[in-house]
Amino acid sequence: MGTDEVNRAPRPPHPPRILCVGIAVLDHVFQVEAYPERDCKTTARGFVSVIGGGAVNAAIAIARLGGVARFAGPLGGAGGADPIGDRILADLTSEGIACDCLRVDNTISPVSAVLVDAQGGRTIAHHRDSDLRVAKAVDPDRLVTGIDGVLADDHYPEFATPVCMAARRRGLPVVLDIEKLASPDHPLLTAATHRVFSRAGLSATTGEGDPATGLLRLENGDGAFLAVTDGAGPVLWRAGGMGGEVPTFAVEAIDTLAAGDVFHGAFALALLEAGDGVRALRFAAAVAAIKCTRFGGGAAAPTRAELERFLCSKSGEELDFAEEFTSSGRLVL
Numbered sequence: 001m002g003t004d005e006v007n008r009a010p011r012p013p014h015p016p017r018i019l020c021v022g023i024a025v026l027d028h029v030f031q032v033e034a035y036p037e038r039d040c041k042t043t044a045r046g047f048v049s050v051i052g053g054g055a056v057n058a059a060i061a062i063a064r065l066g067g068v069a070r071f072a073g074p075l076g077g078a079g080g081a082d083p084i085g086d087r088i089l090a091d092l093t094s095e096g097i098a099c100d101c102l103r104v105d106n107t108i109s110p111v112s113a114v115l116v117d118a119q120g121g122r123t124i125a126h127h128r129d130s131d132l133r134v135a136k137a138v139d140p141d142r143l144v145t146g147i148d149g150v151l152a153d154d155h156y157p158e159f160a161t162p163v164c165m166a167a168r169r170r171g172l173p174v175v176l177d178i179e180k181l182a183s184p185d186h187p188l189l190t191a192a193t194h195r196v197f198s199r200a201g202l203s204a205t206t207g208e209g210d211p212a213t214g215l216l217r218l219e220n221g222d223g224a225f226l227a228v229t230d231g232a233g234p235v236l237w238r239a240g241g242m243g244g245e246v247p248t249f250a251v252e253a254i255d256t257l258a259a260g261d262v263f264h265g266a267f268a269l270a271l272l273e274a275g276d277g278v279r280a281l282r283f284a285a286a287v288a289a290i291k292c293t294r295f296g297g298g299a300a301a302p303t304r305a306e307l308e309r310f311l312c313s314k315s316g317e318e319l320d321f322a323e324e325f326t327s328s329g330r331l332v333l
């Protein structure tokens with residue numbers, strides 16, 4: 001696939017149907033003033049128990065923004081053996097997200113305890129059964145049938161890689177959220193047309209601390225679109241020998257949990273709707289900024305109407321940016 005084809009994904013004539021592949025978690029999220037010291041207790045001023053994980057949060061963002069999201073990934077055992085997995089499935093269904101989950105016997109689904117502090121930072125204790133890491137997708141070709149694009153996280157490479165490869169065989173765009181992958185030659189990475197790293201993920205993959213240098217190092221002429229997010233800092237991108245940066249929106253961040261996941265979901269949707277990687281980064285920055293202003297992890301992802309109101313309220317330096325996506329007070333992509 002050439003650079004132009006990759007960066008300009010074909011625009012489907014209907015709301016994009018995106019398969020989100022990867023991890024599903026039940027997040028217990030506590031809002032605290034400050035992190036407690038060891039052996040001390042602290043009282044949380046807010047609490048939610050919400051579904052999360054990279055691919056799940058991306059799917060929620062896509063569905064709320066008007067896309068058609070499906071989720072595929074491993075979960076704990078069926079038949080009442082894993083109430084966490086049952087809860088994850090029930091919540092996905094109520095978000096309008098269809099699921100192709102592989103229930104793995106004698107395991108429980110991933111769960112996290114998350115502390116979000118007054119500055120919106122998050123600290124996470126995560127539990128995942130090791131048997132889930134080796135679960136394999138049963139029929140990757142079936143999973144990508146009737147789909148316009150794939151979004152994958154890098155938490156279950158064994159499961160996600162064959163699905164992404166099946167999507168590529170059909171000429172579909174594959175967006176990968178890289179948080180920890182450790183090799184530039186990993187088949188999951190090379191299967192993706194759009195490789196969007198977190199700063200930590202880029203550093204783990206390249207061994208390079210500086211994000212701009214890390215992206216340059218990964219450019220290998222295979223036509224992939226590369227980008228790296230860095231919290232409130234600008235998003236850097238490179239494609240076809242060119243590069244640039246996209247500013248984020250200045251917001252009062254009270255909960256950054258899942259900002260990156262929501263960013264990736266919005267990016268995949270905008271890529272399929274607008275066909276342009278850089279434009280999709282700008283759209284995703286707006287969606288993720290709104291998420292950061294609200295407590296509740298990925299469940300705080302905005303709807304399309306909320307995004308429209310946010311963009312239409314912009315002024316000053318952010319107005320040009322917002323006007324790219326609004327016309328007569330309406331959201332256009």
Ligand SMILES: Nc1ncnc2c1ncn2[C@@H]1O[C@H](COP(=O)(O)OP(=O)(O)OP(=O)(O)O)[C@@H](O)[C@H]1O
Binds near residue numbers: 229232233249257286
């Ligand atoms: N404080 C913030 N203010 C505005 N936008 C933010 C802020 N934090 C994150 N974002 C938006 O979310 C995007 C992703 O954030 P970040 O780089 O922190 O993701 P991450 O490291 O993958 O973390 P996670 O996936 O755990 O949310 C950023 O590029 C930006 O658009």
Ligand SMILES: [Mg+2]
Binds near residue numbers: 177179198261
């Ligand atoms: Mg992330």
